[in-house]
Each structure stands twice: as C-alpha cells, then as structure tokens.
Amino acid sequence: MTEKERNDYFYVCSLIEYIARETKNHRGYIVKCIGQEGIENLLYDAEVNHCLSFEQVCDEVVEVYKIKEGKFDTISECQYDVPSFLDIGKLYSIMIEDCAKEG
Template structure:
C-alpha cells in the first residue's frame, strides 16, 4: 500500500468515525448503511474530499443515505477526555493495514473491521482499548476477542 492509499484509508476511517459520532450510530451501522460500493467511492474521492470539512462531507452523506440518529453516544457517555475522531481514524487505519494481506481487498477489510467486535471496543472511550498497542489490537482482532 503506497502513501496515497494509506492517506485515503485514514481519511475514510476518520470519516466513518465522524459520521458515527455525529449520528450516534455504531461504526458498524455506518459501514453497513454506506455499503461496500460507497466505501470504495469514498476511497476514490478521498484526495478531493481532504480539501473539504468533515462537517460538509458528512452532512452530504447523512442526507443522501438518510442516516437517522441512533442511540450509540460514545462521546456523550465518556467520563474522560474524548480522543479526536482523527486519532480513532488512525487506530482503524493501522489495524486495517496490519490485518490485511497483499491479496486483501481494502474495501472488504474496512467493512469487516468496522463490523467486528473490536469496533465497539475501540469506541468505548471509558475503556483503554483505543490506547492499546497496534499489536494488541491486531492480535485481539485476529483472535475474535480482547486478549487478557
């Protein structure tokens, strides 16, 4: 994966996190609503969307896909400092790169990671999972559960 592709992946992961926070939906719900075709499109237009605010891009996506407000308020429930959506986007980017092989379809990997158990664990800002090492997140994801 080259630097442009990594940057595009970071942007899309951050956008998914931003959408989840803004609409109070799990990140899995966001990727399910968007679908693989739209995730692929967002990767393709990420370089252009970098110039736009996340607010503008997310408003357009929310309107187009008619994303309704959910009940997963990871920010409102947080008792501590909330990590930025871009910090969480970076965690997802690293995890997706770490669990992907050269033969992996990146859209499939985005979809799978955000649909997995690890996504809600990362989004629980009252825990320390999002501060965990990339290796811990990778191995937990591959095992299908948080490792002790």
C-alpha cells in the same frame, strides 16, 4: 500499500468515526448503510474530499445514504478524555494496513 492509499484509508476511517459521532450511531451501522460500493467511492474521492470540511462531507454522506439519527452516545457522559475522531481514524487505518500485510 502506497502512501496515497494510507492517507485515503485514514481519511475514510476518520470520516466514518465522525459520522458515527454526529449521528449517534455505531460505526458498524454507518459502514452497513454506506455499503461496500459506497466505501469504495469514498476511498476514490478521498483525495478531493479531504480538502472539504468533515462536517460538509458528513452531511452529504448522511443525505445520500439516508443515515438516521441513533441513540448511541459514547461521548457526552464519558468519564475519561475521549480520543478525537482523527485519532480513532488513524487507529482503524493502521489496523486495515496490518490486515492487508497479513493477507
């Protein structure tokens, strides 16, 4: 995996986590709404989109893929320090890279 691909995966994983938190949905629901083609488009556009705010890209993705507001809130009543959406995005991107190495 190239450094650019690592950065793109990190960005998209972080974006999915951000969208999930903003819309109060499970990450799996967000991925399902966006779909494989949508994920591929986000990866393709990642280099450009990372120059924009997560809020702006989130709003666009929510509108384009018609992601509805959910009720899954793991943040507000949490009893411990919640990792940032970037920390979670990094974790998921590492997992993807590890799986790619195995395959």
